[in-house]
Amino acid sequence: MAITNINPTKTAAWQKLSNHFNLVKDINIKNLSREENRKDNFSLEFDDLHVDFSKNRITNETVKLLVELANEVNLKEAIKNQYSGKQINVTEGRAVLHTALRSSTEEPVLIDGKNIKPQIQSALRKIRSFSNKVISGKWKGYTGKAITDIVNIGIGGSDLGPDMIVESLQFYKNQLNSHFVSNVDGDHVSEIIKRLNPETTLFVIVSKTFTTQETITNAETIKNWFLKSATIFDIPKHFVAVSTNLEAVDNFGIDKNNVFPMWNWVGGRFSLWSAVGLSISLSVGFDHYKALLEGAEEMDNHYKNTDFDKNIPVILALISIWYNNFYLAETEAVLPYSQYLKKLPDYLQQAVMESNGKGVDRNGDKVDYQTGTIVWGSTGTNMQHAFMQLVHQGTKLIPADFIGYKESLYGLTDHHKKLMANFYGQMEALAFGKTKEEVHLELKFSGNEDKINQLLPFKVFDGNRPSNAIVFDKLTPRSLGKLVALYEHKIYTQGILWNIYSYDQFGVELGKELANKLLKNQ
Numbered sequence: 001m002a003i004t005n006i007n008p009t010k011t012a013a014w015q016k017l018s019n020h021f022n023l024v025k026d027i028n029i030k031n032l033s034r035e036e037n038r039k040d041n042f043s044l045e046f047d048d049l050h051v052d053f054s055k056n057r058i059t060n061e062t063v064k065l066l067v068e069l070a071n072e073v074n075l076k077e078a079i080k081n082q083y084s085g086k087q088i089n090v091t092e093g094r095a096v097l098h099t100a101l102r103s104s105t106e107e108p109v110l111i112d113g114k115n116i117k118p119q120i121q122s123a124l125r126k127i128r129s130f131s132n133k134v135i136s137g138k139w140k141g142y143t144g145k146a147i148t149d150i151v152n153i154g155i156g157g158s159d160l161g162p163d164m165i166v167e168s169l170q171f172y173k174n175q176l177n178s179h180f181v182s183n184v185d186g187d188h189v190s191e192i193i194k195r196l197n198p199e200t201t202l203f204v205i206v207s208k209t210f211t212t213q214e215t216i217t218n219a220e221t222i223k224n225w226f227l228k229s230a231t232i233f234d235i236p237k238h239f240v241a242v243s244t245n246l247e248a249v250d251n252f253g254i255d256k257n258n259v260f261p262m263w264n265w266v267g268g269r270f271s272l273w274s275a276v277g278l279s280i281s282l283s284v285g286f287d288h289y290k291a292l293l294e295g296a297e298e299m300d301n302h303y304k305n306t307d308f309d310k311n312i313p314v315i316l317a318l319i320s321i322w323y324n325n326f327y328l329a330e331t332e333a334v335l336p337y338s339q340y341l342k343k344l345p346d347y348l349q350q351a352v353m354e355s356n357g358k359g360v361d362r363n364g365d366k367v368d369y370q371t372g373t374i375v376w377g378s379t380g381t382n383m384q385h386a387f388m389q390l391v392h393q394g395t396k397l398i399p400a401d402f403i404g405y406k407e408s409l410y411g412l413t414d415h416h417k418k419l420m421a422n423f424y425g426q427m428e429a430l431a432f433g434k435t436k437e438e439v440h441l442e443l444k445f446s447g448n449e450d451k452i453n454q455l456l457p458f459k460v461f462d463g464n465r466p467s468n469a470i471v472f473d474k475l476t477p478r479s480l481g482k483l484v485a486l487y488e489h490k491i492y493t494q495g496i497l498w499n500i501y502s503y504d505q506f507g508v509e510l511g512k513e514l515a516n517k518l519l520k521n522q
């Protein structure tokens, strides 16, 4: 059966879901939680990953019908098509193969009849050898000193992915200092330059197109700064590039041995698994970078081979559609209980919103249903003291992913116990709330009846606010790879269900064009 390209709301499953929604829309998570084996029936395990989705407004029937919807739009075939290298990015005429970048098997992946696996392997070898030389100090700057600082110059997918991973893996970091320059605001590059010594800094210019205004402007500014103390003959020791545009890289003055490949079958926001991840390998070493890829590959296999009712990215995508399209929730919060993951929400904003922020379906027709969710969030416990008030007692329904770890990295068990008590405490508060009776009982000893009645409405929590617990044993490169790949597959699943193309981003263009026009007229 081919991919149907049909309006999901016209499917039989959607009709059934609508009827089902009318019946169950007022269900309460507190009542559901009393069902026998609720937690076991609404939990999934995969290696070191434990997902509890029992605190949602869903029943067995909801999951069954959502899976029916996935089957009716032939998600299985869509997944197969992505892995096999079909041109699923139809509007740009490209395959989408970030999964091939982390595949360790010999199984060929063909593009135009040519196996791409050898190029991937060769790029990985180049990343390994270069990273080893820089980290060990064998790679010398123009005055013979070892490299101390790495600066990634890029924006969007050429910045957010590597920056988020390097931040998340600080625990595994080596002696090199890592910096990321992205904004065309000159304050950004100036602030970073202040901390650098040209003799010991390596610049990694990352741009798939090598035409991006911000990146080229920052790279030129940095090159000019560098050339104040060095000569053009020193550039090969300090500048490397990751790009598909070899001509532009050459024109910039980068030595051809210093170019790391990028391919048009890798989307910018899915590119950290390619040489775009060079800054990651430089910052944490190639072995950790490889483990990140291996973790992602494990999630790829899970996504490809697991029945939908046990498939973690598919289940999370379906639950999100339930809220987005039936409860009409507008946003989703991503709440990592790990300070290291503080950049994950920013990263996911690009991955999710650039991919599924589309209002035209795969037939070119305007959609008449909701698509891409708005993703936002921050780390626990800080955000509990910031925006969580609105999530608990505001008027909006905001489904939330709580991401946490069973073990702490530094062994500070007291901290970790408190952190995870907050993690589960928040989820319980959201789901079960606090009734009038409970508040009354609590206030009984603290004042007169009038005062109690006055305060009562403000202290009641309605509850029934949904969340998922996404818990890994420990924050490692491997588990991080799994987590990021999980969200990537959730994105694609939702794009298929909404009948939209997730891998183009034409919406980014108009503003860029207008800015260029304005610049020319200045």
Ligand SMILES: O=P(O)(O)OC[C@H]1O[C@H](O)[C@H](O)[C@@H](O)[C@@H]1O
Residues within 6 Å of the ligand: 155, 156, 157, 158, 206, 207, 208, 209, 210, 211, 212, 215, 268, 269, 354, 505, 508
């Ligand atoms: O890597 P580059 O070609 O410089 O592109 C950087 C970014 O440019 C645009 O904003 C695209 O929408 C992003 O998806 C991309 O990651």
